[in-house]
Amino acid sequence: MNYWPLLGILLVVAGFALRLNPMLVVTAAALATGLLAGLDPLAVIATFGKAFNDNRIIAIVWIVLPVIGMLERFGLQQRAAAVIRSMQRATTGKLLLLYLGYRQITAAIGLHSTAGHAQTVRPLVAPMALAAAEKEHGELDEKTAERVKAMAAATDNVGVFFGEDIFFAIGSIVLIQATLATYGIDLAPLQLAVWAIPTAILAFLVHGARLLLLDRRLRKPRR
Amino acid sequence: MITLHWLYVLAGAMFAGFAILSAADRSNGKRWGNAAFWGLMALSLLAGDLIGDLGNGLLVLGLAALAGFGLVGRGNPPTTSIEERDAWSAKLGNRLFLPALIIPVTALFGTLLYTYTPLGASGLFEAKRETYILLGLGVLLALLTIFVWLRPPLLTPLQEGRRLIDSIGWAAVLPQMLAALGVLFAAAGVGDIIGGLTRAVIPEGSIFLTAAVFGVGMALFTMIMGNAFAAFPVMAAAVGVPLLIQDYGGDPAVIGAVGMLAGFCGTLMTPMAANFNLVPAALLELKDQYGVIKAQVATALPLLVFNILIISVAAFR
Numbered sequence: 298m299n300y301w302p303l304l305g306i307l308l309v310v311a312g313f314a315l316r317l318n319p320m321l322v323v324t325a326a327a328l329a330t331g332l333l334a335g336l337d338p339l340a341v342i343a344t345f346g347k348a349f350n351d352n353r354i355i356a357i358v359w360i361v362l363p364v365i366g367m368l369e370r371f372g373l374q375q376r377a378a379a380v381i382r383s384m385q386r387a388t389t390g391k392l393l394l395l396y397l398g399y400r401q402i403t404a405a406i407g408l409h410s411t412a413g414h415a416q417t418v419r420p421l422v423a424p425m426a427l428a429a430a431e432k433e434h435g436e437l438d439e440k441t442a443e444r445v446k447a448m449a450a451a452t453d454n455v456g457v458f459f460g461e462d463i464f465f466a467i468g469s470i471v472l473i474q475a476t477l478a479t480y481g482i483d484l485a486p487l488q489l490a491v492w493a494i495p496t497a498i499l500a501f502l503v504h505g506a507r508l509l510l511l512d513r514r515l516r517k518p519r520r
Numbered sequence: 521m522i523t524l525h526w527l528y529v530l531a532g533a534m535f536a537g538f539a540i541l542s543a544a545d546r547s548n549g550k551r552w553g554n555a556a557f558w559g560l561m562a563l564s565l566l567a568g569d570l571i572g573d574l575g576n577g578l579l580v581l582g583l584a585a586l587a588g589f590g591l592v593g594r595g596n597p598p599t600t601s602i603e604e605r606d607a608w609s610a611k612l613g614n615r616l617f618l619p620a621l622i623i624p625v626t627a628l629f630g631t632l633l634y635t636y637t638p639l640g641a642s643g644l645f646e647a648k649r650e651t652y653i654l655l656g657l658g659v660l661l662a663l664l665t666i667f668v669w670l671r672p673p674l675l676t677p678l679q680e681g682r683r684l685i686d687s688i689g690w691a692a693v694l695p696q697m698l699a700a701l702g703v704l705f706a707a708a709g710v711g712d713i714i715g716g717l718t719r720a721v722i723p724e725g726s727i728f729l730t731a732a733v734f735g736v737g738m739a740l741f742t743m744i745m746g747n748a749f750a751a752f753p754v755m756a757a758a759v760g761v762p763l764l765i766q767d768y769g770g771d772p773a774v775i776g777a778v779g780m781l782a783g784f785c786g787t788l789m790t791p792m793a794a795n796f797n798l799v800p801a802a803l804l805e806l807k808d809q810y811g812v813i814k815a816q817v818a819t820a821l822p823l824l825v826f827n828i829l830i831i832s833v834a835a836f837r
Contacts, residue, residue, distance in 0.1 A: 302708040306744055309701075313791055319798075320690050321588030323697045324581065327704045334708030339574060341704070346577025348703035350568040353528060355696045355795070356561065357652055359685065360531050361623055364662045366680025368620050370600045371670060372609030376616045379609060408628055408651065414800040415684075416623060423804055443806055447815035450800035451788075454812075455819055458784040462777065469749065473776040476753050480761045482772045492777035492834075499826050504819045 305330030358415060365420050377421050378428035389429040389445055390512030393452045394505050396422055400456025401497060405463035414453060423449040434515045441515070448511060452504065459500035462493035523646040527656045532565030537678040538685055542595055550593030554686070557586045561693065580697065587690035594686045597679040619665045626658030627651055688802045695795035702750040711750075714741065715758030722759065727768050728832045734759040735828035738779055739786030739820075746792025748783030755779065770835035778834075782827040788820040789813055 305326045312322030324345075331341030365373075381387050400412060412418075426449045431437055437445070461467050470486050477484060535558045542548065543555035560583050568576060586592055600608070609616065631651045634640050645653045663677055685692060705711065722733050734755060741751035760779055764770040787793045791810065801809045808814070 299709070300713060302705075302710050303713055305705065305708070305710065309744060309792070318588045318590075318690075319694055319791070319794065320584045320697060323694070323701050324584040324588070327697075327701045330701075330708045330710065331704050336707070342577035342581065343573035344577075344707055345700050345704055346575065346580055347573040348700035349580045349696055350564065350573075350576045351703075352696050352699040353565060353568060354524065354652070355699065356565060356693075357524075357527050357531055357655075359681075359692060360527070360534060360656060360659050362684040363534065363677035363681035364619070364623060364659055364666070366599075366684045367663075367666050367672060367677055368616065370605070370608075370672070370676065370680055371612060371616060371666075372600075372605035372607070373616055373620055375605050375609035376612070376614065380614065403628070408631060412624060414796075414803050418800060419803045420620060439807070443808065443811055444815070446804045446806060447801070447811040450804060450812045451815040451819065453800070454788060454796050454816065458787065459781070459823070462781060469752075469780050470777075472749055472752060473780055476756050477761070477772055477776055480756075480765075482761075482765070484773055484776070488773045489777040492774050492830075493781060495830055495834075496778065496781045496823065496827055500819070500823055503822050507819060 299334065301333040302330050304333055358413065361416050365415065368420060373420050374424040377424040381425045381428040382432055387425075387429050388433060388512045389426045389448075389515060390508040390510075392425055392429050393422070393449060393508045393511075396449075397452050397456045397501060397504060397508070400453060401460035401501060404457045404460030405497070409457050409461045409464075409467070412453070413457075414450060418449055418453050422453070430515050433512070445511075445515075448508065452508065455500055455504045459493075459497045463490055463497055521643055521646060522653050524649050524652065527652060528565045528568070530656055530659075532562045534678070534681060535559075535562035535565060538562075538682045541597070541675070541678055541682055542686075545595040545597070548593055548595040550591055551595065553586055553591030554593060554595060557583060557592045557690070558685070560586075580700070583690075583693055584697070587693070592690055594689070595682060597683040597686075599680060599683055619662050619669070622662040622665060623655065623658035626661060627655045630654035630657070684803075687805065688799060691794055691798050691802050694798065698746045698792060698794060702745055702747055705745065705750065711754040711757070715754050718755070718758040719762070722763065727764075727770075727836060730759065730763050730768070731832035731835075732828050734764060734775075734779060735782040735824060735831060738783040739789070739824055742783040742786030743790035743792065746787070746790060746794065748780055748787055751783050751786070752780055755783075764831070764835065768836065770831075771837075774835035775831055778827050778830050782824055782831075785820040785824040785827065788816040 308326040308329055309322060327345050328341055423446050426445050427442060430445045462469055470489050473489055474484055474486055539555045539559035539562055542551055542558060545551050548554060560579055564579055631654055634650050718737055723729050737755045738751050741754060742748045745751055760775050764775050765772050787796060791798055797812050798809055801812050
């Protein structure tokens with residue numbers, strides 16, 4: 298067995314640990330791994346290029362930026378904050394809890410790409426969460442503001458990750474099914490999807506509890 | 521039929537616009553680096569299928585060099601001040617949400633309508649790509665609405681888009697690079713090697729310990745690869761199928777489905793999952809680029825434990 302390609306993994310870990318530029322780390326790891334596996338240098342570059350081109354769909358989501366940027370120009374973030382300030386009972390935690398549920402439910406019916414960090418978190422969810430926190434807490438120090446924004450992003454991730462596998466026609470379910478089929482284990486997508494439900498419920502409970510705890514921490518009087 | 525290719529052209533044209541406006545932005549000391557970087561992205565989207573595998577490879581090396589050697593900076597596109605934004609917000613009121621909702625509503629109801637009515641049989645959209653195509657349609661509708669309603673200068677969408685893409689920078693391209701890295705790892709046989717090594721360290725006879733190695737292995741390997749999809753075939757080959765399913769007779773549906781979810785717990789804890797963890801940190805202008813990961817660890821770890829428990833209990837009921 299040729300163990301040398303494992304050095305590629307070591308490069309990735311070391312590169313991130315040393316905080317080198319990730320674009321360089323990933324490229325160096327890819328080239329090193331290919332070469333150590335005995336591939337011809339030009340073939341390594343071509344394989345890397347083909348894979349990059351095959352994954353262009355990842356770049357599609359950026360087409361929302363011009364719209365989001367234009368709406369920001371006309372005060373969308375300020376508007377989102379104003380709405381939250383006008384709601385008496387809105388809190389950061391309750392607001393994010395609502396978004397968590399929305400994200401899990403829409404993902405579970407196959408609509409995971411209708412929301413996201415660029416589409417919804419930056420223009421709407423994060424400014425609303427901040428406004429709600431300010432209402433409870435007064436002016437936020439930088440550390441608290443960072444914490445609230447980070448939780449808004451985290452809530453999006455948790456919602457989509459632990460919602461989407463309930464939808465049986467999603468990539469990960471297809472991948473599980475295809476992988477197991479190579480061992481002669483034939484499963485229907487629905488058989489797999491139902492087993493995503495317990496974790497989805499627990500994800501809502503665990504992350505939801507953390508969101509409500511965040512509220513409690515924000516409510517503490519400042520000294 | 522409207523295919524993904526139309527979207528590549530739309531996105532490619534947008535990046536080309538970013539490149540041209542970057543080149544013209546004298547306030548940015550690194551304007552040529554920015555122009556080259558977004559220009560290469562435009563080339564990839566517009567002509568990726570024409571320039572051959574090696575051509576694409578050289579293009580990626582160019583992107584990595586520009587980003588890696590600090591040649592990409594941040595432009596200063598014209599935009600409104602905070603005071604102007606407050607004034608617009610007060611003037612436009614909640615109507616400002618309507619154009620913002622056009623994109624998600626078009627994608628959401630469009631997909632539902634297309635999937636659950638005879639429209640789906642029309643073959644208007646490329647199969648399984650409906651949501652993406654409707655997302656693009658939503659973007660165009662929203663742009664049109666804003667132009668008709670607020671009449672901004674013609675270049676506004678490109679300048680405002682450039683403002684946001686510059687705040688994300690090279691992180692916008694990293695996820696695609698990581699997907700390509702995963703392909704190279706697979707081509708080099710990294711998966712088989714890891715699988716062999718994992719099997720060598722597993723204690724024999726304990727269902728719970730084996731399930732724990734499977735779950736933790738999924739999470740760890742996902743953290744290294746940035747993607748649970750890359751980890752699953754490896755851990756299934758190493759532990760899931762030969763030990764949990766074949767030796768101990770576990771339910772493959774539970775082991776497969778929950779194993780993947782254990783991997784997702786790893787995704788929450790790694791900078792390698794750049795599009796979920798680093799990109800939002802950049803988008804939200806966090807000081808700490810690992811801030812999102814730190815906010816997720818306390819959710820991910822209990823869920824990982826829970827997933828391992830489900831596997832060791834529900835798969836062997």
